Amino acid sequence: MATSTRKQSAALAQRIAALCVDNKASDVVILDLDGVTEMTDFFVIASGTSDTHVRSTAQHVAETTKAEGHPAYHVEGEAQGRWVLVDFVDVVVHVFHPALRSYYQLERLWGDATIVPVATQGASA
Numbered sequence: 001m002a003t004s005t006r007k008q009s010a011a012l013a014q015r016i017a018a019l020c021v022d023n024k025a026s027d028v029v030i031l032d033l034d035g036v037t038e039m040t041d042f043f044v045i046a047s048g049t050s051d052t053h054v055r056s057t058a059q060h061v062a063e064t065t066k067a068e069g070h071p072a073y074h075v076e077g078e079a080q081g082r083w084v085l086v087d088f089v090d091v092v093v094h095v096f097h098p099a100l101r102s103y104y105q106l107e108r109l110w111g112d113a114t115i116v117p118v119a120t121q122g123a124s125a
Contacts, residue, residue: 009090015068019060019065024049025046025047028045030043031113032113035112040091041091048095051080054084054097058075058084058086073089082097083096083101
């Protein structure tokens with residue numbers, strides 16, 4: 001992948017993580033999937049406290065990034081609110097209800113991925 005495209009994907013992953021944090025999501029993690037899979041560059045994984053919080057976090061990410069010129073390619077699971085996937089092609093966001101996150105353990109499943117520190121500033125920065 002071209003370096004500029006990878007930097008753009010990394011920046012989008014950080015932006016999405018910040019949006020999750022600003023919406024009070026917990027345990028926000030970025031996984032760098034370079035060398036692990038070719039399906040996407042980064043996963044952003046976050047937990048909401050309830051079905052409503054999961055939905056609202058995913059909606060916040062999708063609406064804000066769209067307004068900033070990065071519309072999601074696909075959103076899945078929003079109606080149920082237990083696990084919402086927001087696909088930006090190069091970045092895939094997983095917002096989980098805590099019980100499902102614990103069950104599916106994506107961080108363990110993708111254990112070969114590098115964990116990227118989430119920038120500490122909020123989305124408003």
